[in-house]
Structure formats: C-alpha cells, structure tokens
Amino acid sequence: MCRNLPMALLKQITERILVIWALITSWSKYQRNREGNMELLNRLLEELDSQTADIEQKLDAEPPHPIERQEDEVYVWLENVERIKTEVQTIYQIAERNYLSREHFGKLVNEKVVEVKELLQEGKLYTGISEEKSFKYLIIGGGVAAGYAAREFVKQGLKPGELAIISKEAVAPYERPALSKAYLFPEGAVRLPGFNVCVGSGGERLLPEWYVEKGIELILSTEIIKADLDSKILTSAAGMKYSYDILIIATGSRALRLTEFGVHGADAKNIFYLREISDADKLVEEIRAKKKGKVVVVGGGYIGLEVGAAMRINQFDVTIVYREQLFMARLFTREIAAFYEAYYENKGIKLIKGTAAVAFDSGANGEVKAVKLKDGRVLEADIVVAGVGAKPLIELFEGQLDKAKDGIKTDGFFETDDPDVYAVGDVATFPIKLYDDMRRVEHVDHARKSAEQAVKVIKASEENRSIPEYDCLPYFYSRVFNLSWSFYGDNVGNPVLFGDNNPASAKPKFGTAWIKNGKIVGVFLEGGTAEENKAIAQIARVQPPAEKYLDQLRKGDYFFA
Template sequence: MINSSSNTEDIHLNDKTNTSLDLAMADKTFKYVIVGGGVAAGYAAREFAKQGLNAGELAIISKEAVAPYERPALSKAYLFPESPARLPGFHVCVGSGGERLLPEWYKEKGIELILSTEIVEANLSAKTLKSASGAIFKYQILIIATGSTAIRLSDFGVQGADAKNIFYLREIVDADQLVEAIKTKKNGKVVVVGGGYIGLELGAALRMNNFDVSMVYPEPWCMPRLFTPAIAAFYEGYYAKKGVTIIKGTVAVGFTVDANGEVKEVKLKDGRVLEADIVVVGVGGRPLTNLFKGQVEEEKGGIKTDGFFKTSVPDVYAVGDVATFPLKLYSELRRVEHVDHSRKSAEQAVKAIKASEAGKAVEEYDYLPYFYSRSFDLSWQFYGDNVGNAVLFGDSSPESATHKFGSYWIKDGKVVGAFLEGGSPEENKAIAKVASVQPSVENADLLIQEGISFASKV
C-alpha cells in the first residue's frame, strides 16, 4: 500500500539537488535513455539496477520536477483531509510493495535524473532527443515512457473552459494546485465533470473534504467502459448516500466566470446551471506519442510493439500507456492505460533489452488485465475481460453494511472476467486466477449462488 504517513518533506526542493541543468547536459550521450518520468520510468530504472548497470549508462528525462512517483496517489491519499500522502512517501516502487526509490537512490546507482526538462523533438534515425532549451541527448537504446495527458475541455472550444479553478489531475503540480483551492474554497461547491476513474475518486475525496459535490457525465451510468448497469447502480447509490449529487445523461457546455477570472457556474447541455467554486474535469486521456509521429508504426492510438515492447524502429521500445502490444491471453493487440501495466511493461522491456545484450531470450509478455480503485471506504478489483454476459452475485445494496458483491463475465461458456468489491487479499487472488484460467461454466445461476466461493475452488 502507498505510504501516506506524515512524510511532509518538500520534495520539490529536495529533488533539485539531484537535477542537472539542461545546458550542462548538452550533447551528452547515454547507453540507455528513458523519456518520461512517470511510474514506468521508475520501475524500468529499478529493473536496470537489478539486471546490472554501470554508472552513467542510464538517464531518465522528465518534464516533471520530481523523481518518479506512484501516480494513483494523486487522486486518492494526496487529497485526504487527514494525514494526506506527501512525497517522499509515495515515490516508486512502494505502490507494489517494493523499496521506495528516493532521489538519492538514482544517484547511488549512477542513474542521471534529468528533471524539469521537456523533450520537444525526437529523431529516431539519428538517435537524438532535443529539449525545449536546445540541449541534445544522444542514446543507443531508447525507452518511450511518455504516458498520457489529460483531455481538456478547452480542446473542444468549450466556453469559459480556461477559467481559474478548473482543474485536471495528471501530475503532482496539478494535485498541489487542487490542494490549495480546497484550502481557499473551504466547504464550497464542487462540480466534477466525468464519471470515470478520476471523476469517482476525486468526487469521493472532495466530499471527504466537506465540499458540496455534484458529478456530471453523459453516459447512462458511471464507469461505462468497465461497470455493468448493476455494478454502477451500487456506486451511484453509495455516493448519493454520502451526499454526492449525480447528474447523468448531459455534459458541460460552458462556464460562467467572475471578475477575478474564477469559475462561478457550470452550464449543462440540458439547460441546468450549477454553482461551482471548483470544477474538476476527468474526461479521459490521450497517449503522448506526438514526438514520434511518422517515425514509428502506430496502431489503436498507441505505438505498436511486440511482446518485448520493441517498436518498428531498432533499439526503440515503448511501454505503459503509449504501447499497443499483443495481449497473449486474448490473441489481439491492445493498449492498456493502467498503473499495473505501466509497471510490468517497463520491467519486461528492460528484461528484454538486457537478455538481448547477453544473447539470451525472455518469455513474451503475458499480461492479465487488472484494474482497481479505492474511494470512501470502498475498494474493488477487476481481472480479465468484461465481454459476454455478466452475472451479479452477493449483496450489492448501497445500504449494505458489508459492501461485498461481485460479478463474473461469461463468454462462449467460459468465465473471462471477474470483479469484486470488498474482497480480502485471498479472494482477490481467487478472482485473478479465475480470469486467467477461464474455467468452463454450464449454469450461470450456479455462479450467482456460489459467488466468491466459485472462484475460491478454481
């Protein structure tokens, strides 16, 4: 679990001690360069250190000012009203139960952390990267770990979308700005635009901060890419019980701004107008592939790779959100946006790189899709594929004291996906096994009756 204890040390200052100025790095050459400083970069660095690395061989170039950290903390414990998570408490790799990699760790391993440095040009044939200040970085092997960027309402020309106090959450800078707004607009009104991961987690966090929260999304239920209507009904009912107002089937089409440039109202397509001191937008992300357009093969919105995360360009790998890779379990290419895949794909790419150098081989990436979320006192996990017919089991009443229920997805007579709210570690392992093994099932009613015990027997 993420360490959210009172590590209040200001990492924004501390990391600067390990930051090299752009100009000092001009025309510097590295054996390996990771472009992007998110979760994937941190886990790749740890794997490089594990596999064997000489000082000065690896550089991580990040436009953020801090060493790689566990991004999911930003929409969860970072915003808690009591004992909030702060860096250095959630640097990678604590999110998966590993050692926390502080800025000093990179220095000890001879890894150059080049922070506050945005790469604006990549020449894959020349093996060079150019920063915003004109510094040139040369490499032998490149790992693209640029992740995603938040889709903004201003991209669609929404009126007033550039107002102050309209927030997106992707980086720690965004989270810090939101924390300041929470302090400034104490006990005010918040409108959350979007009913996906970010919307649900931030809606809960802001309600815990005693804000009057309204959530607005166009779909007929929340988390439509994963949840069935029956699963969503529980969360919508639970949020309503916690005092969150849910408004479905409409979108924000404009914002009213006051004389200070701050948002005051959210105009909805259905004609309603909502008062707002803070607006948080979570309407999805876009993989950051622009630097490599026309230089590397793309598919399904990402950079196409093989089972070792090699791209179509020799010595160039792509991991995490930007990679479209062969999902062995389902024999198809997919792009997966989730921290679990970011961690594991980064490790796989480094293992493949080091094995290739040693004239050895590694197994192709064999990934079981996994998603999870935590909000209020709720916690769910999902494994596998949410295709076919879904059956619901357990007690899914929002009024329930246990919040324990789940769902199985059945396709072609096999269980291909499993979801569980309120499961124990053992039960979560059991549903993961079900999704991986894909046991046959003849009677869907039996699944409903047996519930989690079905998974425990597989």
C-alpha cells in the same frame, strides 16, 4: 427567380455558419496554444531554477569550482535570471486581474519563452555543461514506468552513468494513483517521498538519493521537444541534446482539456485537471482556500469516481456530471453502476447523468462561478475538476514509428519497428495473448509490468538469452470511501451478478462474472480480501467453464481455478 430564392438563402446561411465555425475553431486553437505556451514557460523556468542552483553552488564552493567565464559575467546573468522571473510573475499577476487582453497576454508569454531559452543557452557557458550528453540507455518520461524500469535495470546489472531518465516533472518517479486519492485527503494526506516508486507494489521506495547511489542520472524539469530516431538524439526545449543507444518511451498520457472540445469559458480559473503532482498541488491549494464550497466534477470515469469521493471527504458540496447513463461506463455493468451511484448519493454526492458541460461562467476575478449543462441546468461552482479522457503522448514520434489504436505499435516484448526503441505503459499498443488481440492499456499495473518486461528483454538481448513474451491479464482497481473493488480479465459477454450489492449494507460484498462462449472470462469483486482478489485473477486467466463453477461464485467460493 422564386425557385432560386431558397437556394440563395441556403447559400447565405451556409456561409455564415462557416464564418462562425472558423471563429470558434480559431478561438479553440488560440486557447490550446496559450495553455501550451504557459506550460512551456513554467517548465523552462523550472529548468532555469535548476541551472541557477548549479551555478550558485559552484560560486559558493570552498574552494570555488572553476567557471568557464569571468565571475562578473556570471553575476550579470544571475541578475537577468531574477529579472525575468520577476517580470513573468508580474505578467501573471496582471493577467489574473484581467488587466491584459488575451492577445496581449499571449504575446508577452511568447516573448518570455524566447528570453528564458536564451538565458538557458547562456547559462550552459557558465556551468561547463556540454551541449550533448550520451547514455547507453535513455528513458523519456518520469512516471511510474520509468521508476520500475530503473529498478529492473539495477536488478539486471547496470553500470554507473549508463542510464538516464528525462522528465518534464520536477520530482523523482512516483506512484501516480495517489494523486486522486490520499493526496487530496484533509487528514493523513500522503506527500512525497511517501509514495515514490516502488511502494505501490510493495517494493522499496526509490528516493532521489537512490538514483544517485546507483549512478542513474535524473534529468528533471526538462521537456523534450524533438526526437530524431534516425540520429538517436532527443532535444530539449533549452536546446540540450541527449543521445542514446537504446530508448524506452514511457511518456504516458496527458489529460484532455475542455478547451479542446470548444467549451465556452473553459479557460476560467479554478478549472482543474489531474495528471501530475503539480496539478494535484494546485487543487489542494484551492481546497484549502474554498473550504466546504461547491465542487462540480465533469466526467464519470476514474477521475469522477475518485476525486468526487475525495472532495466529499473534504466536506465539499459535490456534483458529478457525466454524458453516459452509467458511472464508469467503460467497465461497469448497469447493476454495478447502480450500486456505486446509490452509495455516492447516500454520501450526499449529487449525480447528473446523460448530459454535459457546455459552458462556464466566471466572475470579475476570472474564477469559475457556474457550469452550464446541455440540458439547460446551471450549477453553482467554486471549483471544477474535469476528467474527460486522456491522450497518449506520442506526438514526438509521429511518422517515425508504426502506430496502432492511438498508440505506438509494439510486439510482445515492447519492441517497436525501430530495433533500438521500446514503448511501455499507456503509449504501447501490444498483443494480449489471452485474447489474441492488440490493445492499449491505461493502468498503473500495466505501466509497472511492461516497463520491467522491456528492460528484461533489453538485457536478455545483450546476453543472447531469450525470455517469454509479455502475458498480460488486464487488471483495474479503485479504493474510495470504505469501498475497494478489483477487476481482472475481459468485460465482454453476458454479465452475471452475485453477492450482496445493497449499498446500505455495513460491508457490501458482491461481484460480477462475464460469460463468453460458456467460459468465465472476467471477474469483478467489491469488498474482496487480498487472497480473494488473487483467486479471481486466476479465474479470469484460466477461464473455467461457467456451467460448472458459476454456482461457487454465487456462494462466495473463489478458490477453484
């Protein structure tokens, strides 16, 4: 009997743990579904706004445009649109005051999603729009890659009506890196159309009118919920179908949310993520409302580096918390990280390494007020910005395309295993010739170049021409405060520091070279000129012998490759 007692206790403990874990898993799943349904409802409302504007334009036209229903039916529909929008706004306002339980709120949101979908379906009868549109070329995703692909199609020769871009965002493609930098500045902040593509690479700014002029259809505020690659049809949340001959997948990535990690209280208000312009607009609004307050940035990657700096420029009290022992741990060496950490601390930013946010406390208004860390510390917070990773958006294509390393597997021409489907940017896992390796690269430079490559391949195939495979040299950069760094190549092997890395220097200029098998395979440079950055890119591509040229790097000579 006594021998069996410990086993019985163990069984009871195990059962209780399983029950608790089931509750936690259920709560986490609920939070993900709730956030997803709210985002879907907001996107459907944006689509409904667009449809409403089209119908009202027809009603107001002189002479009136024909509408495929009696006008009184149309006006009833418009009244219903205003009613549903008012009801949704009321639900959100009541929820903000915590007058609704989470379950009741979720139920109401689901009901409104159904109602808005029905209104969108009915609206099609009044717009005279076909339930299906066909295009020769179709791009899904409206980010950087989509804009650069559109420009390349025009360069290569494009007829009006051949190309469409479907985007869940409400604006034409833009240079996404601006969102974590100048978009957040207190003075001289950039706004659209100032950073529409392709200004990030020094090219022409492609305004919405440019797409109209070139006969390219921008299908905005539209979420695709189904992709049938066998039938070559994409279906939107509103039920609209889009068929294609050639598809380019440029869906990019989404920001991972703290709720996905089961972090308690991570559904509080004023916890922000930064991926789209709508995210940045919400953050800017809160920056204005919480002037000179306390900000906690969770994560020590790109978002931590850039948003932390931007918030300090806005005179906030900033603390950056990250699990790793190094800033930008995926790229920076200990010496590089030490420079930026000291520089940030000199700017008044507090850094807390080697721990994580495990819970959030919120006030009676639902807004976050404190961040609880794994090491027991509690940080006051008016605003939290989380940068805890990203995930490529490829769920639509699960089971239809080959995958590799969390992305869609392609060849050096960005062709997938479906001959009429290409994948570019964040979602593509492709061969890097320089390293004889398959990789997925999340960076704007690759998004631009891979999109252009895919279009060149498509047009060359139509003309029975051949073009070289994509020859990628990995490239990353950032601009924060008065600092500016660039990295080219591969950060593997033995790192060697050179230059002045004193954070107190008026104009620090230093770098690191990575040596592998006696060759310089990667170079990082802080404070370099445009010409010097081009030079280190050439070094990383040529991979010269370290024994012969390392001393030149130490002397500040980068022009030898």
